[in-house]
Amino acid sequence: MTLLAELLSSQIVRTVLTGAAMLGAIAGMLGSFAVLRRQSLLGDALAHAALPGVCLGFLIAGGRDLGSIMAGAFFTGALAALVMMLITRATTLKTDAALGIVLSVFFAVGVVLLTHLQGMGGAASAGLSSFLFGQAAAILRSDLWMMGGVGLVALTLVLAFWKEIKLVSFDADFARAQGFPVTVLEAFLTVMVALAIVVGLQLVGVVLIVALLIAPAAAARQWTNSLGTMVVLSALIGAASGASGALISATTRGLATGPVVVLCASVAVLVSLMLAPGRGLIWQALAARRARAQIGERRILAAMQGLADAHDDARYPSEQGMLTAALGYAPDHQRFAALERRGLIRPVTHPPETTPHWELTPSGHHEAKATRADPRHRPEHPS
Amino acid sequence: MRDDTLHEPDQALHVEDLTVSYGETPALWDIDLDIPPGVMCAIVGPNGAGKSTLIKAALGLVRPIAGHVRFLGRPVNAMRGKIGYVPQRHSVDWDFPTCVRDVVEMGLYRALGWFRRPGRDARARAIAALAEVGMQDYADRQISQLSGGQQQRVFLARALVQDAPILILDEPLAGVDAATEAVIISLLKRLRDDGRTVIVVHHDLTTVQSYFDWLVMLNVRIIAQGPVAQVYTPENLRAAYGQHLAMIAVSSGASE
Numbered sequence: 261m262t263l264l265a266e267l268l269s270s271q272i273v274r275t276v277l278t279g280a281a282m283l284g285a286i287a288g289m290l291g292s293f294a295v296l297r298r299q300s301l302l303g304d305a306l307a308h309a310a311l312p313g314v315c316l317g318f319l320i321a322g323g324r325d326l327g328s329i330m331a332g333a334f335f336t337g338a339l340a341a342l343v344m345m346l347i348t349r350a351t352t353l354k355t356d357a358a359l360g361i362v363l364s365v366f367f368a369v370g371v372v373l374l375t376h377l378q379g380m381g382g383a384a385s386a387g388l389s390s391f392l393f394g395q396a397a398a399i400l401r402s403d404l405w406m407m408g409g410v411g412l413v414a415l416t417l418v419l420a421f422w423k424e425i426k427l428v429s430f431d432a433d434f435a436r437a438q439g440f441p442v443t444v445l446e447a448f449l450t451v452m453v454a455l456a457i458v459v460g461l462q463l464v465g466v467v468l469i470v471a472l473l474i475a476p477a478a479a480a481r482q483w484t485n486s487l488g489t490m491v492v493l494s495a496l497i498g499a500a501s502g503a504s505g506a507l508i509s510a511t512t513r514g515l516a517t518g519p520v521v522v523l524c525a526s527v528a529v530l531v532s533l534m535l536a537p538g539r540g541l542i543w544q545a546l547a548a549r550r551a552r553a554q555i556g557e558r559r560i561l562a563a564m565q566g567l568a569d570a571h572d573d574a575r576y577p578s579e580q581g582m583l584t585a586a587l588g589y590a591p592d593h594q595r596f597a598a599l600e601r602r603g604l605i606r607p608v609t610h611p612p613e614t615t616p617h618w619e620l621t622p623s624g625h626h627e628a629k630a631t632r633a634d635p636r637h638r639p640e641h642p643s
Numbered sequence: 644m645r646d647d648t649l650h651e652p653d654q655a656l657h658v659e660d661l662t663v664s665y666g667e668t669p670a671l672w673d674i675d676l677d678i679p680p681g682v683m684c685a686i687v688g689p690n691g692a693g694k695s696t697l698i699k700a701a702l703g704l705v706r707p708i709a710g711h712v713r714f715l716g717r718p719v720n721a722m723r724g725k726i727g728y729v730p731q732r733h734s735v736d737w738d739f740p741t742c743v744r745d746v747v748e749m750g751l752y753r754a755l756g757w758f759r760r761p762g763r764d765a766r767a768r769a770i771a772a773l774a775e776v777g778m779q780d781y782a783d784r785q786i787s788q789l790s791g792g793q794q795q796r797v798f799l800a801r802a803l804v805q806d807a808p809i810l811i812l813d814e815p816l817a818g819v820d821a822a823t824e825a826v827i828i829s830l831l832k833r834l835r836d837d838g839r840t841v842i843v844v845h846h847d848l849t850t851v852q853s854y855f856d857w858l859v860m861l862n863v864r865i866i867a868q869g870p871v872a873q874v875y876t877p878e879n880l881r882a883a884y885g886q887h888l889a890m891i892a893v894s895s896g897a898s899e
Contacts, residue, residue: 439723
């Protein structure tokens with residue numbers, strides 16, 4: 261706690277923390293739509309394509325002027341999106357190939373410009389390489405206002421056009437047939453993603469920023485089946501990743517903020533992929549195990565009832581060996597214990613034999629009959 | 644472009660000189676088509692004949708090279724609210740985070756207008772539309788849990804909720820079981836009997852005669868169009884499908 265208080269007493273840490281949290285929230289909100297529209301890699305291409313724009317902005321302004329750098333980044337990002345659209349429309353190349361080409365060409369141009377500018381010397385140009393992986397300490401309080409502004413505009417527009425955005429994300433063809441301006445709405449979503457990238461460049465850098473678009477959305481999707489909840493959750497996960505990443509990197513000298521933020525978001529994804537109820541891997545493995553066990557128990561009941569019918573004795577004592585023969589496999593002991601707990605079978609002795617025997621209880625007969633009538637029925641007394 | 648004058652207002656769908664091409668190969672070639680109001684019309688043809696392209700071009704989802712389209716005499720942009728569209732169910736991601744009722748309410752978004760959210764009235768109409776397709780118990784179900792036939796019925800409900808005089812359905816019977824097929828067909832017939840026009844892209848020749856009363860046979864060009872009894876002939880089937888398949892279809896249909 262004292263460490264936290266100490267960290268927060270620093271003006272720089274507070275600025276970085278606020279900036280990272282805001283960026284995470286904006287990227288998380290807009291990233292939800294990008295992920296659902298299967299456009300998350302478009303964000304990656306936009307981000308990489310922003311690098312030449314950063315250098316151009318630097319060249320034109322003749323120094324490290326944030327306004328012109330961001331304008332440049334937005335310009336080349338938009339240009340890249342346009343080129344990608346033209347490539348997929350005019351050639352037989354698919355979207356992934358077009359993305360790959362545009363991303364690497366624009367990034368290569370950016371790196372060439374960057375190294376050239378640095379070769380020319382000048383103290384200011386040295387800082388340009390921080391746009392590759394981000395440099396949180398470079399953030400100024402005035403930058404926070406810009407981030408907040410972008411975030412507020414994005415939030416207002418998403419709320420105002422919520423149902424239209426939802427419809428376009430789910431079924432663009434239907435939206436078009438209903439007369440909605442789908443192209444405008446899609447362009448709006450892409451422009452907002454580009455804006456989020458541009459304001460995040462300083463903090464996280466062009467290489468990693470796509471993770472902030474994808475990771476919170478991917479994590480949030482695991483926990484909910486409602487679009488609204490997903491978007492809110494994604495923004496919260498993004499903000500939490502940003503804040504915790506900023507704090508962690510502030511504790512130790514030489515931990516770059518951007519990559520730490522991305523790692524925090526990745527932890528959220530990993531945890532969600534594993535643990536989320538319904539969709540998480542562990543949850544699904546447990547559910548599959550439960551289902552297997554239950555089916556095993558039903559088959560035992562059915563086999564016991566078969567034996568009882570064959571011997572015309574409702575309380576026929578079944579022995580494990582006979583059940584193995586009837587089922588074609590040796591049933592697990594735990595299944596008998598579970599059936600006993602549920603009151604569907606009871607152990608009986610069958611002298612002079614000493615091996616364990618079981619008989620069906622009346623509710624066991626009932627359950628076996630229900631399973632026989634409909635194998636998909638739900639048991640009345642689940643284990 | 645102002646278009647106050649009606650062009651062919653007596654036809655539910657009027658298509659003239661329509662040509663559509665993807666790249667160099669024409670998908671539709673010089674289509675002239677008229678579908679009168681109040682019929683239940685099948686559009687049939689072999690794979691790649693341009694059936695889906697035809698309705699997408701009619702709806703303005705695909706840009707034609709030439710030609711024009713009118714619904715009840717008006718261009719499609721003036722008729723958006725009066726046309727219910729059921730796309731192929733594989734055209735969307737059914738893992739999208741939303742529930743059945745939400746999808747059906749999407750059919751009301753246009754009527755609601757900008758900035759207004761669906762409320763209690765929209766909810767009631769969505770439930771009523773779901774009841775028509777026998778899915779009222781699934782209103783709150785997550786859409787990823789639906790079977791193929793249920794997905795198709797939800798899509799149909801989304802078009803029904805619009806209460807549109809013209810319905811256009813793209814392969815609504817593809818991959819659904821016999822029970823769902825019966826539900827969908829009896830519903831579509833009832834809509835036709837109410838005086839609506841139902842246009843269906845269809846793939847199963849053996850059911851054309853029992854389900855539909857109007858038929859368009861397509862293979863890049865129009866092969867034939869008109870009442871089923873006049874159009875469903877061996878010559879036309881041969882022209883559309885080639886020798887072999889036509890014989891099967893005619894022999895199974897002849898028992899009617």
